[in-house]
Amino acid sequence: MALLLCLLMPLVVLSCGLGGSLGCELPQSHVLDSIQNLRLLGQMRRLSPLSCLKDRRDFRFPWQQVDGSQLQKAQVMSVHHEMVQQAFQLLLSERASAAWDKTLLDQVRTGLHQRLEHLNSCLVQLVTEEDSSQSYGRASLEMKRYFQRIRLYLKEKKYSGCAWEVVRVEIMRSFSLSTTLQERVMDEDMGSP
Numbered sequence: 001m002a003l004l005l006c007l008l009m010p011l012v013v014l015s016c017g018l019g020g021s022l023g024c025e026l027p028q029s030h031v032l033d034s035i036q037n038l039r040l041l042g043q044m045r046r047l048s049p050l051s052c053l054k055d056r057r058d059f060r061f062p063w064q065q066v067d068g069s070q071l072q073k074a075q076v077m078s079v080h081h082e083m084v085q086q087a088f089q090l091l092l093s094e095r096a097s098a099a100w101d102k103t104l105l106d107q108v109r110t111g112l113h114q115r116l117e118h119l120n121s122c123l124v125q126l127v128t129e130e131d132s133s134q135s136y137g138r139a140s141l142e143m144k145r146y147f148q149r150i151r152l153y154l155k156e157k158k159y160s161g162c163a164w165e166v167v168r169v170e171i172m173r174s175f176s177l178s179t180t181l182q183e184r185v186m187d188e189d190m191g192s193p
Helices: 002-021 029-043 049-055 063-067 073-092 094-099 102-129 137-156 161-189
Strands: none
Touching: 029 102, 029 161, 049 161, 073 094, 073 102, 073 137, 073 161, 094 102, 094 161, 137 161
8 A cells, every 4th residue: 555655646746747837738637547547556456466576577667768868848748658558558458358357457448548648639739849850769669668578578477467466566666657757857847956
């Protein structure tokens, strides 16, 4: 529960800031949707993470790639969009349906789909506001590779219960890391040190 609360706070801050600071209008429900998605991911736990310690893996979240560059707002949104899209696609698989409670999984899928729609509209607006000739591909490509490593891990572990538990925790972690990146860019945009 403490882990869930630690992950919820940055998402609340992120979601509150996205509407005004990034130049796109996200609905007020975006904050509640983000919180609800994390709660649902938390409820999807079928095994204790402690029982799956031997299955843990470092999927090498592309933090250094995205943190090491001076990203524009549209680049940050592009990376976050790619992450949500990849998580959504992973959770759409039949194997994911077999691993978790269908009702909870459907609710997470619906929440991620709504988030993608909001991010799509924001990304289109931001790309037109910023120099559209900028390359956003590198960071998004790193995010695709990150999720490819997750997919390979699941296959290697034969989609075991512990493998899905490790992936569930990793998805929650990746959302938290992405939130940190977005908060940093928003702080820089507002002139904070």
